[in-house]
Amino acid sequence: MDRTPTRPLQVRTPLSSKAPSMSLETPPSARLPRLETVAMDADESPFIKEPAPPTRKRRGRPKGSFGKILIAETGIQQSDLVFLRAVAEGVPPKSAAERYLGHRASMDTRTATAYVEQLQAALRMTIEQLADADERDRAKEALDAVLGPGQQTQEQIAPQTIRDPQQSCTTPPLATLEEFAQRFDPDMYTESELIDLYQAEYGVTGESPGSRNTSTHSSAQAEVVIPEADAIYGSRVDRLAALRWLSDHLSRKPVGSDPCSSWIEPRIAEQFTSVGVSTLAQLLTWINQRGSQWYGQLAGCGKTRARRLMLWLIDSEDDIGLSLNKSLLPPTADNNRPFSADQPHVETPGALVPLEHLSWPLELDGRHGEFRGGPTNTLYVHTDREAVQKWLTSIEEKSPATVESYRRSVGRLTMWAILERRRALSDLGHDDFRAFIEFLRNPPNHWVGKTTVMQISEEWRPFRGPQGEESIRLTMAAVSNLFKFLHKSGYLSQNAVPDGRVGRREVQMDVMRSFANEELDPVRATLEAMPDGPRKRRLRAIILLLQTAGMRRSEAVNATWGQITSMRIDNSLTSNHQIKFTGKGRRERTVPLQQGTIEALRAHYDDRMKLVEEKKLPKKYEEMELKDTPLLSILDERLTRYKPGRGQRPHDAPRNGNDNGALSASRLHGLLKGFFSEVAITAQEQLPGSTDAYLKASAHWFRHTFAHQVVHGTDGGVVVAQALLGHASLATTGLYVKANMTERAAAIAKLKPAV
Incomplete structure (x- = not known):
């Protein structure tokens, strides 16, 4: 007889001989005993005992412990009850925690859900500890009105009843989304959350008032979930009143002196x-x-x-x-869409907005203005708005700074005429313009902005405060330019502007906003103390270009290597270099460059190309021709990226990227202001008392310094200085000569004292 080897068998036996009894009341998890695996021979007793694998422990903090710690440390705060109210209204716990408890901690869904339970338990414990029995009973009633008696489930917090499709489908008219939103605090939910709540309550999307149907709903609509006003534990109004009572009696409220x-x-x-x-x-x-x-x-x-x-x-x-x-308040993706200049702007009548977005009432559009010209004009326009637009087009050849100044000035006049004077531009007479000048001297509070915001912001205002006499003069000069243009074109029959000379006075340019020779020593020492690298070499190039070539900030950032050429002296080519560019007033000028300036610019260019090789700047910069490469470059790849722009603060403005890597005028200004702050610290030891001057200094101080040095180097020769500085008037250059105290000091020194 063939004997087959006995094969071990595996059977499942209870760990304990006392298995729990099976009953309907026994939870499913308790009905089956824990089993262990035992290996046995068919003819023998067990010989190997294999224990069951241990239960895997849950990672992280035990559920609910975070809430216990938070409540123990800070107690029940007012924000806790606002959070609980939001959850009771159906907001997901995580969203409610982000909105109302974000100042205390960040919570995920699990933690926020557990915190709801811990907060309920803490409230009940606090209520039980109240000494006054009446107050304790009132508190219990308030909490039960919100949560229901005892520990309630999430479904019981916001109970609903489902209408039977077989029942009558006649229901009250649905509220619009706008009416539904008024039931909540304005800052309680986002728009998307409100829509979700609306759909959860009515089963349909919010309709506009004009499309609301008050007739009997269809049978399909009758199957949606509809809340009952008195469902189980009271209406929403009762719950909110109860929570308000709990907040007033059981929670802590912050005060200014709290740590x-x-x-x-x-x-x-x-x-x-x-x-x-x-x-x-x-x-x-x-x-x-x-x-x-x-x-x-x-x-x-x-x-x-x-x-x-x-x-x-x-x-x-x-x-x-x-x-x-x-x-x-920092913007969010939900309530701050990327700003687009092409996005249409909705005009709001009576609003203080920039000229481009101003709403012009029909009765004030100037069609029948008191000083309108004949039936035709060379502009072929019929309204003040069209005439102003033609004028703006005519001044486009001026410098960007001048165009912006003119546009801002005329915008202020237009807003004042329409919103304050209630007159069209073509109705304004001498008395109106004098009233406008007084308005500039003391604008009302609602015309004055307290913060710096972009013009797309509702908080934008035309002024930052009362206007000084020089600002008024510049404003009236722009207004005069506009009305002369309209009068010359035949659009106006008369020009009532006081010829732009109101408040005019002789302007004295402060040419002493410059560095004396001794004040340049701390500048040099601070630069030399900087760690060697691309930023130090770029700063050296900036300073030398401004101080030894007398360039304005806008001229320096727009300069390219193609503008630098070899210089010819006495009709012979030399190894020296010069830069030729178009400056203020579209005047061309040529300025020789020192060899040290050329070397600093070349070192900065080499840094730019090295950063491209290291992929810290875009590869396309390497492919640019030298003649198109800017003299002053960015060093950070982040400044080359497109930025859509979110929010309404200046730093939130959109950025279109940087095609050639040129340093912007604002960035150059910021670099120098930061550098001058460091110079001020150095100057405390070398030149005591000069700190304030460095803190006030800007890029233009180097241009004034250049002018003083040129005037001194040419023994007061204003013709050469005028050519190098690009002044339209010799009188402007003469200001630097007048500021030279050499001859006056010598004359005073020769005086014989009387005593």
């Missing part, structure tokens, strides 16, 4: 302490003073954390006793 560490994330509170901010009142003041980029001064505090903290501060303004500048 920041009692209300915001400890890590962020430590950062505020490092900059001297310890209380909530100091925090609000500090943010208002630092501006929209305040969070950049704190490690670990980005735009998202900053926005959440500021939203909480805005919610708590009444309790803290101070107000936060709302325009400093």
